[in-house]
Amino acid sequence: MPKIGNIELPDFPLLLAPMEDVSDPPFRALCKEQGADVVYTEFISSEGLIRDAAKSVIKLDIYEKERPVGIQIFGAELDSMLQAVDIVEKSNPDIIDINFGCPVKKVVCKNAGAGILRDIPLMVKLTEEIVKRTKLPVTVKTRLGWDANSIKIVEVAERLQDVGTQAISIHGRTRVQMYKGEADWKPIAEVKNNPRMHIPVFGNGDVDTPEAAVRMRDEYGLDGAMIGRASIGYPWFFKEVKHYFKTGTHLPPPTMEERVEAARRHLQMSIDWKGEKLGVFETRRHYTNYFKGIPHFKEYRMKMVTSDESADVFAAFDEVLEKFGDFQFA
Numbered sequence: 001m002p003k004i005g006n007i008e009l010p011d012f013p014l015l016l017a018p019m020e021d022v023s024d025p026p027f028r029a030l031c032k033e034q035g036a037d038v039v040y041t042e043f044i045s046s047e048g049l050i051r052d053a054a055k056s057v058i059k060l061d062i063y064e065k066e067r068p069v070g071i072q073i074f075g076a077e078l079d080s081m082l083q084a085v086d087i088v089e090k091s092n093p094d095i096i097d098i099n100f101g102c103p104v105k106k107v108v109c110k111n112a113g114a115g116i117l118r119d120i121p122l123m124v125k126l127t128e129e130i131v132k133r134t135k136l137p138v139t140v141k142t143r144l145g146w147d148a149n150s151i152k153i154v155e156v157a158e159r160l161q162d163v164g165t166q167a168i169s170i171h172g173r174t175r176v177q178m179y180k181g182e183a184d185w186k187p188i189a190e191v192k193n194n195p196r197m198h199i200p201v202f203g204n205g206d207v208d209t210p211e212a213a214v215r216m217r218d219e220y221g222l223d224g225a226m227i228g229r230a231s232i233g234y235p236w237f238f239k240e241v242k243h244y245f246k247t248g249t250h251l252p253p254p255t256m257e258e259r260v261e262a263a264r265r266h267l268q269m270s271i272d273w274k275g276e277k278l279g280v281f282e283t284r285r286h287y288t289n290y291f292k293g294i295p296h297f298k299e300y301r302m303k304m305v306t307s308d309e310s311a312d313v314f315a316a317f318d319e320v321l322e323k324f325g326d327f328q329f330a
């Protein structure tokens, strides 16, 4: 069974990927309830944390019910990253994760995220110093390389392991690919097959069906799957994958009642966490996914995403249940 430091995980664990504006406490709680074995926060800027920027600091909020939880940080300046580690530790997460995979320009141009894939010695140095700074297990999330001509992930993963990284999650794309094309799991399997590797190697990218998760486990031999987009508005994905592992059969999709209940709880948890105004506002982006595939739904979606009062959003949920309660999801 894979372990991250002293954290024992089940066979082939499923990890909720860090996702900006998505992997917040309410969403993480829903995914955890549905079977996610480890959850990660969205990436948090080390510079923002040091400046005490409210937007960064609130992202440190974690709750007992979601453990084990990893807090993900990004940055390229050693000193800022170490100060960020000290701040993160006060939130008492189970894991500190370093983001070496974010492809967006404003991050990459500062050498942070996937930008660091152009400077492997710096990547290794930052990791080494962060590991030394904290007693918490440190994990790394990265991509295959900067571009197709610079894929050295086998060597990179080994060096990260050698400086104390406790697990590595690899997105099977390069930075240049962004999100285009298909994720390539072969180089991730090469990392796993390196006889010197002993830490868990988790695969990431395009695990969007239970069958894909089985392939990642059985054909590619990886230690677990990190799941991102397939879970957005669909926390049931974790349960569906686990059911498929056990039985080889598919669970029926969640009913309308279950979807409405999830949306309700998501909204309520957001309000409890951030207050009425922000809770209502920030949960809006999730509704489209919860209710995907229902014909003539626009009127109801509009109510959900334009109402400023939670009472009106909750009323819209009730209406949806009444009107579409029998809808059969494919």
Ligand SMILES: Cc1cc2nc3c(=O)[nH]c(=O)nc-3n(C[C@H](O)[C@H](O)[C@H](O)COP(=O)(O)O)c2cc1C
Pocket (backbone or CB within 6 Å): 017, 018, 019, 020, 021, 022, 041, 042, 043, 072, 099, 101, 102, 141, 171, 204, 205, 206, 207, 226, 227, 228, 229, 230
């Ligand atoms: C909306 C969104 C936000 C993301 N934010 C982060 C982030 O904060 N940190 C990170 O390491 N990766 C982030 N990613 C990348 C995902 O963690 C994951 O590597 C990628 O989506 C591929 O996995 P998937 O095919 O299962 O979605 C984000 C992806 C999406 C779609």
